[in-house]
Amino acid sequence: MNAYIFPGQGAQFTGMGLGLYEKYPLAQELFEKANEILGFSITDIMFEGSAEDLKQTKVTQPAIFLHSVILGKIMGDGFKPDMVAGHSLGEFSALVANGSLKFEDGLKLVSQRAMAMQKACELKPSTMAAVLGLEDAIVEKICSEIPGIVVPANYNCPGQLVISGEVEAINLACEKLKEAGARRALVLPVGGAFHSPLMEPAREQLAAAIKNTNFNAPSCPIYQNVNASAVTDPEEIKKNLISQLTAPVKWTQSVQKMVQDGASFFVEVGPGKVLQGLVKKIHPEAEVASAEIG
Secondary structure, eight states: EEEEEEEOOOOOOOOTTTTHHOHHHHHHHHHHHHHOOOHHHHHHHHHHHHEEEESHHHHHHHHHHHHHHHHHHHHHGGGGOSSEETTTTTHHHHHHHSSSSSSHHHHHHHHHHHHHHHHHHHHHHHHEEEEEEHHHHHHHHHHSSSOOOEEEEEEEEEEEEEEEEEEEHHHHHHHHHHTOSEEEEEEEEEESOOTTGGGHHHHHHHHHHHHHSOOOOOOSSSETTTTTTOOOOOHHHHHHHHHHHTBBBBHHHHHHHHHHHOOOOOEEEEOOSSHHHHHHHTTTOOOOEEEOOO
């Protein structure tokens, strides 16, 4: 079975989407529509902006969403997922891909999500850190013993976990994790504690927008970050999407469940190859590829 997977923040690069825009009239039409919906020219920033410009959350999230979704739409009949999943932001791309969300609605939600997260980041100094070479249970235990807020945020693959929280708590956790034998515990260049309780103000804001958006029955199941299992009920999809901002991304568990349910071929739709690398670490027998227009 074919699993289509969609990347999240961090996969952006200058020039992303330009080839699609120049070559395919449908891509051009959708990019122009996106500029209109967003109220600024995201194509200028995607095609010509600096890495610094692209790093702003309010730009990064819609940019990656657009790259993934437009690539999927151009594939036309070649786009045949049996199941989909997205890493964090990528979950919105996946929901457009399986027909749960209309393109316009997905983009509006992604833009609102980015603004809400940006705002939440400004309330309290917070960050994230990558932890390599420790078992998940040890990371969970150490985080729970640190004063202040620090929690596991992304279960990326065995031996690679990202933690999220207040700056001081993260710094202390990194020290303790290294003492416990972590190969690395490295603070990441992000502006906030995504997928932690510090995102609660953003979750509340996004919850209202999600509740007021129409979700359709999907063409295939989505394996959501929050519960790492197949979901097809639009109401449940909404509920999980609302929880996602303050809950960890269970990527390892999602891929394991997809494999258990019959996935053998994983196609990454969007910029970069990060998810393909993670899938191979989670399930070395899996076949992986980048989406191609053919």
